Amino acid sequence: MKKTFWITGASSGIGKAAAILLVSEGHTVFATSRSMEKLDQIAQQTAGMPGKLFVIPGDISNHAEVERVYEEIIKQAHPDVLINCAGITSFKKAEDDNLPDILSVINTNLLGSVFCIKAVLSGFIRKGGGHIINIQSIAATKVLTQSSIYSASKAGLLA
Template sequence: MMVEATPLSGSTAVVTGASSGLGRATALRLARHGCDVLLLARRADDLDAVAHEVEAQGVSAHTCAVDLASGDLARVVRDALAQTGPPSVLVNAAGTDAPGPARETSLEDWNRVVAVNLTAPFVLAREVMPLMAARGGGLVVNVSSVAGRRGWAGASAYCSTKFGLTGLTQSLAAEGRADGIRVCLVYPGAMSTGWGEFDDAAPRRTPPVVSSRDSLDPAAVADLVGWMATTPGAPVLNEVTITPLMEHGWP
């Protein structure tokens, strides 16, 4: 398949949570823009399947099976980037949750949510942004949630990390500006993937989704990320909220 001729042609993108859902859709969208893609997630078999889909777009795919909560994440990512070269795009799409009341949330579960949802984007950005600066610029997209704008019961860890991701993104944007690095935050509403957009298998608590009409196709969010990656460097789009036409209110 012929890829689109875009400013991304021949560059490399890094996508976390790439084994399914939004991460997979984003990897495929960037591949269609001509990016080679480094795919990160825990499930090696699923990553291999997505890699075949990416390569069918006429670009290269590299897989890195890693637990984003691992203390070894920085080294693993550094080794992977040594094979792919400096990326032009990083999309932190992975996430996890520990649903339930705060009084019933263990410290272990809390720490895992913080590690995957907040620490991993920090580690990835810390490794990638110097490489982007050396090549003259790049784009970092952090995927938040409507939970980054409003908290609700039974999601203290998830909402806290998504609120924290806003501050991280704003700080990274300020630091990257002089090097031509754009750092953007996307707030998607509920997506029609259940837990597919996450790199975990546990259920999560979100605003209720009653039908497919009330939820976003992850491909639509991926198209937005692809558009952001191919737009000119100025003006900079710092934050975007994308939601379905919800017929029902949040709890």
């Protein structure tokens, strides 16, 4: 059975690979990222594949942006699966991190995922189910000395 996916962080890495694979298997994918240019590249790569790819730029660290993106998605379809792949890091020792860097990483990696979960949850409950996949890192359980804030943000998703 074909499914509808919402993938955050779809412009690179695991999110991009998942989007391309799922579209190649005939699924519908709503790809979200801050970079419209990178999303357009994925759209070109998936053109002609059996599934459908819709690109919707947005910054998941901003709750209002998440709500806007989700409203655009549900105009077309209700997701069956949310895959939270969006993530950023700051390659600094904890003592060198500044407040803007800390907030940016926490707001994207932890709160952004929470905002997306909150957006899909009522729809999943109404239709009797859905799946949420939060992409993790070994950093969630093993602190990286050059990126402790990243580790903290990923550990927060395990809680």
